[in-house]
Structures are given as C-alpha cells and as structure tokens.
Amino acid sequence: MEQQAPTTAIPPGTGDPNDIYANPPDATELELEAGHPGLGDEVYVERRRALFAICREARLRNEPPPIIDYNDEEQRIWREVTPRLDELHHRYASSIYLKAKRDLRISEDxxxxxxxxxxxxxxxxxxxxxxxxGPIPYRTFYTYIADRGFPVTQFIRHGSKPEFTPEPDMIHDCLGHVPPLVNHDYAALLTQIGRAAVAVPTGDKVLALKRLSWFSIEFGLIEEAGETKVFGAGILSSIGEIPNSLSSNVERRPFVTDEVIETDYDPSRMQDLLFVIPSFAFLRNEVENLVRRFGVPITT
Ligand SMILES: [Fe+2]
Structure with a gap:
C-alpha cells in the first residue's frame, strides 16, 4: 500500500533564513559538525551526502521514505548497537513501547x-x-507533525563509535521515536503539540512547547504498575541514558505541566532531572489543556 501524501500543504517558505524551503541547500552542502566521528572518512561523508540528497528530494516531493539499499558496514553498525539497546529496553522500557516494538517487528538483524x-x-x-x-527547521518539523507525519532520518552513525552520535540518526528515530507512534493517545498529543507549535508566535509559548516536548517525547518517564519506566526517545536510543535515567544520579519528579514548562534543559550532557507521567492519557490531557490556554483550538 502506498503511503498517502499529507493532506496539508507544507508552506513553501516562512521567511526564516534557516528554513530549508526558503533556502534549499545543495546536497553537497552537508557538513558534519566539529568533533563528528565521521569527519575525515570520505567514504562515510559521500554516503551521507547521497542519502541527504535522496531523502531531501523525497521529502520536498511529499513522497514516502525511499527504499534504501543499506551496505554491509551500515548493517554491521545496526547489528552491533540494537541488541545492546534491546536488552536495556526489556529491563527499563515502558510496556507500551515494548509491545509496539514487537508489533512493528523492528528486527535486530x-x-x-x-x-x-x-x-x-x-x-x-x-x-x-x-x-x-537531517535536522529540519523547527516550524517545518512541526508542520509535518501537525499533519500526523513524523520526520525521520535514514542515515546511520559512524562505525568507529557505534554507541555515540552527535545528531539524531535512524537508530535514535527507529528505536526511540517510531514505536510510541502506534499509541493513539501519544499520536494525538504529539499532533496537538505540532499544531500549537505552528500556530503560536515565537517567544515564551514556543519555549514552553519545546520544554514540554523535551521532558516527554525525548526524555519522558512513565509510571507502570508501581514501577518507573522509560518512554522518551532520547533515553531509549542511548546505552548510557537508559540506566542513568532510573539511577540515583537523576532526580525524578511527578510531571506537573506548569513546572515542566518553566524548567530549562541541557542537551549536551547526561540528564539529572526528569519528570514522570502516570499515563499517556494523562499527558494527552495536559497537552490539550496547555494548548487551549495558548489559544489554539483542539482538533481530534
Ligand atoms: Fe529526538
């Protein structure tokens, strides 16, 4: 079955100088940041450029993710990292996540x-x-989310440091973000965050939505049968963050939205403060209340 194209047209440009639609980069402009493990590996850089071009074109054409013929090195990296994550997931991840990963048949092989x-x-x-x-501008990203589309990468980290990536790659996306999308409450609250992020003006409300997303979608914890479990993608895709998030290194507080949206975070280091939700239904309700307060209508 072919994937249906989004029903909402993606805006051709927002005036933001970083907006890819306003200033589409050439595929050869892909630059790995300083300190990236792939810097200097021409084979890796060429592969990244090729995938950049293929995925960007498919995105701008509103096409589904292209079929990628992954090479032996890419498959090797996947096989090295995913069993280690899978073992941690079985110990620490939310049961909703574990069931979703099984239902989607995401393989370690x-x-x-x-x-x-x-x-x-x-x-x-x-x-x-x-x-x-790769990363796309904030409002463009959330325009897709508002239309029930989740932007995902199709490249994989460099093989010299398989446990580390300085940027979201497909291990982060496939093993972190994709499984919770099967949950209806999660899908609804995510879509609502997207609609609000597109609608509100830049400033405090955008910052509040970023913090809300960080402490839930990326670094959220959930209470399940008297135990605290992980559902945030940033934790679930990190061999270090999974055990850290439930250790004594981290202060865990109940998820109180007004507190969460006033709490800053630092993506460059291991987290030491996280918030725990009682359920996805609770989080959906919290998101809808916040979005209403921001003057954005709730759509179901
Ligand atoms: Fe992420």
Missing amino acids: RIPQLRTLSQQLQGISGMHLVPAE
Whole structure:
C-alpha cells in the first residue's frame, strides 16, 4: 500500500533564513559538525551526502521514505548497537513501547525500511513517517507533525563509535521515536503539540512547547504498575541514558505541566532531572489543556 501524501500543504517558505524551503541547500552542502566521528572518512561523508540528497528530494516531493539499499558496514553498525539497546529496553522500557516494538517487528538483524514502518503506523494510528535528510527547521518539523507525519532520518552513525552520535540518526528515530507512534493517545498529543507549535508566535509559548516536548517525547518517564519506566526517545536510543535515567544520579519528579514548562534543559550532557507521567492519557490531557490556554483550538 502506498503511503498517502499529507493532506496539508507544507508552506513553501516562512521567511526564516534557516528554513530549508526558503533556502534549499545543495546536497553537497552537508557538513558534519566539529568533533563528528565521521569527519575525515570520505567514504562515510559521500554516503551521507547521497542519502541527504535522496531523502531531501523525497521529502520536498511529499513522497514516502525511499527504499534504501543499506551496505554491509551500515548493517554491521545496526547489528552491533540494537541488541545492546534491546536488552536495556526489556529491563527499563515502558510496556507500551515494548509491545509496539514487537508489533512493528523492528528486527535486530536488519535495518528496517522506514517506508514499511510508515505503512504499518498508518494502519494502526494514522501516523506516517516523513523522510528527513537531517535536522529540519523547527516550524517545518512541526508542520509535518501537525499533519500526523513524523520526520525521520535514514542515515546511520559512524562505525568507529557505534554507541555515540552527535545528531539524531535512524537508530535514535527507529528505536526511540517510531514505536510510541502506534499509541493513539501519544499520536494525538504529539499532533496537538505540532499544531500549537505552528500556530503560536515565537517567544515564551514556543519555549514552553519545546520544554514540554523535551521532558516527554525525548526524555519522558512513565509510571507502570508501581514501577518507573522509560518512554522518551532520547533515553531509549542511548546505552548510557537508559540506566542513568532510573539511577540515583537523576532526580525524578511527578510531571506537573506548569513546572515542566518553566524548567530549562541541557542537551549536551547526561540528564539529572526528569519528570514522570502516570499515563499517556494523562499527558494527552495536559497537552490539550496547555494548548487551549495558548489559544489554539483542539482538533481530534
Ligand atoms: Fe529526538
């Protein structure tokens, strides 16, 4: 089944100088940041440029994620990292996440094709995956989310440091972000965050939504049968953050929205403060209340 194109047209440009639609970069402009493990590896850089071009074109054409013929080195990295994460997931991850990963049949043996995952999601929760060449501008990203599309990368980290990536890659996206998208409450609250992020003016409200997302979508914890479990993508895709998040290194507080949106975070270091939700239904309710307060209508 072909993935349906988003029903909302993505804006051609917002006036933001960083907006890829206003200033589309050439594929050869891909630059790895200072300190990236792939810097100096021409084979890796060329591969990244090729994937950048393929994914960017598919995204701008509103096409589903392209089928990628992953090479042996990419498959090796996937096989090295995912069993280690999987073991940690079975000990620490939310049961909702574990069931979703099983239902989506995300394998430790082979890199999944995002097109297949997208088709599965569409049948379960009405979400779909949007091919992303890398990080995309804030409002563009949330325009896709508002239209029930989650932007996902299709490149993998460098093989010299398989446990580390300085940027979101497909291990982060596939093993962190994709599984919770099967949950209807999660899909609804995420979509609502997207609609609000697109609607509110730049400033305090955008900052509040970023903090809300950080402490839930990326670094959220959930209470399950008297135990605290992990559901945030930033934790679930990190061999270090999973045990850290439930250790004595971290202060864990009940998720109180007014407190969360006033709390700053630092993405450059291990986290030492996290918030715990009682359920996705609770979080959905909190998001909807906040969005209403921001003057954005709730759509179901
Ligand atoms: Fe993420």
